[in-house]
Amino acid sequence: MKTIELSEPFDPQIIPAGKVVLATGFFDGVHCGHQQVIKTAARQAKKMSCKLAVMTLDRHPMIVFQHVPTKQIHYLTTLKHKLKLFQQLGADYVYVIKLAGTLPQMPPQEFVDKYMVGLHAAAVVAGEDYTYGKHTIANMQTLPEFARNRFQVITVKHVLFGQKKISSTMIRRLLDTGQIDLANQLLGYHYQNTGIIVHGKQLGRQLGFPTLNLKINSQERILGEGIYATKVRLSGKEYLGMASIGRNETFGANQQLTVEINLLNFSKMVYGQQVVVNWYHYLRGQVKFANAQALIEQLKKDQRQTLNYFQK
Numbered sequence: 001m002k003t004i005e006l007s008e009p010f011d012p013q014i015i016p017a018g019k020v021v022l023a024t025g026f027f028d029g030v031h032c033g034h035q036q037v038i039k040t041a042a043r044q045a046k047k048m049s050c051k052l053a054v055m056t057l058d059r060h061p062m063i064v065f066q067h068v069p070t071k072q073i074h075y076l077t078t079l080k081h082k083l084k085l086f087q088q089l090g091a092d093y094v095y096v097i098k099l100a101g102t103l104p105q106m107p108p109q110e111f112v113d114k115y116m117v118g119l120h121a122a123a124v125v126a127g128e129d130y131t132y133g134k135h136t137i138a139n140m141q142t143l144p145e146f147a148r149n150r151f152q153v154i155t156v157k158h159v160l161f162g163q164k165k166i167s168s169t170m171i172r173r174l175l176d177t178g179q180i181d182l183a184n185q186l187l188g189y190h191y192q193n194t195g196i197i198v199h200g201k202q203l204g205r206q207l208g209f210p211t212l213n214l215k216i217n218s219q220e221r222i223l224g225e226g227i228y229a230t231k232v233r234l235s236g237k238e239y240l241g242m243a244s245i246g247r248n249e250t251f252g253a254n255q256q257l258t259v260e261i262n263l264l265n266f267s268k269m270v271y272g273q274q275v276v277v278n279w280y281h282y283l284r285g286q287v288k289f290a291n292a293q294a295l296i297e298q299l300k301k302d303q304r305q306t307l308n309y310f311q312k
């Protein structure tokens with residue numbers, strides 16, 4: 001897979017020769033709905049004997065159109081993770097479009113000419129609500145007019161959960177409220193965070209349950225408070241872990257939020273390393289225990305539950 005960054009104005013020479021089927025969207029999360037768009041494009045590419053290209057943006061459109069500060073955006077997938085998921089879906093090219101300069105105000109006809117025809121699209125595939133300018137004029141209904149028979153337009157119907165379309169917003173709400181099991185079902189894979197192991201208060205080892213304290217990548221979204229069953233990738237190996245996201249209420253009020261994980265079958269001292277956490281299952285909410293002993297008793301139960309979950 002080849003990743004090509006495009007910023008306005010780009011040199012048409014850098015676009016690989018040959019026709020592509022172009023799947024387009026912001027694709028935060030690359031959830032089941034997004035996967036349907038990309039898989040439809042992949043089938044079409046096979047039919048038309050061309051390459052599969054995916055087009056995405058380098059930043060959330062809310063930053064540009066609603067002026068939301070960059071720091072306030074917490075993605076379901078970082079660009080790096082998104083690219084990995086596109087690769088798994090069979091993308092030959094990924095175009096990452098820089099949403100800056102004159103691009104956000106570009107008239108729809110110019111956008112279609114430069115970023116669809118200009119990328120050699122034989123067909124453009126997107127979801128029902130895809131827009132490439134003001135939603136009243138630059139939508140999937142009007143795309144054939146702008147295309148002027150230069151490419152085919154394929155609109156993919158929303159994938160529904162119950163009556164509602166599966167959306168990044170729906171999944172963000174589920175994550176914020178700790179509903180990881182359902183969020184994973186709608187994502188079609190296990191939600192993931194990346195973080196660095198930092199020093200905590202060194203209380204964990206006294207309790208008999210040392211924990212990796214994680215500083216999660218600041219652009220990523222953190223699950224709501226609770227205790228979760230996880231799989232953790234550390235130094236090329238995978239471990240089962242029980243994770244706590246919370247404020248360690250047992251040890252005082254108004255403490256900082258921490259993300260910490262006790263790994264089952266692990267006993268090395270590690271700090272500073274990068275870990276990838278895959279979140280699998282919600283075990284319980286945070287509890288303010290009467291004392292450390294009561295917390296320890298609960299941690300033993302959490303450990304058994306984590307093992308049971310993964311043995312199922």
Ligand SMILES: Cc1cc2nc3c(=O)[nH]c(=O)nc-3n(C[C@H](O)[C@H](O)[C@H](O)COP(=O)(O)O)c2cc1C
Pocket residue numbers: 199200201202203204205209210211213227242243244246247248249250251260261262285286287288289295299302
């Ligand atoms: C699986 C798990 C569950 C936990 N549950 C709670 C809890 O319900 N209430 C609480 O106050 N702390 C809970 N903790 C957090 C412990 O208080 C924390 O690990 C301890 O304070 C150690 O902190 P340290 O890593 O900074 O030394 C939990 C930790 C783990 C690993």
Ligand SMILES: Nc1ncnc2c1ncn2[C@@H]1O[C@H](COP(=O)(O)OP(=O)(O)O)[C@@H](O)[C@H]1O
Pocket residue numbers: 197198199200201202203204205206209210211212213261262263264265266267268269270271
């Ligand atoms: N099974 C384990 N799970 C998590 N961390 C472990 C484990 N065994 C050893 N460790 C180590 O212990 C450290 C955490 O101990 P802890 O007392 O909780 O200290 P800290 O407060 O600095 O996180 C981790 O950084 C890790 O290197």
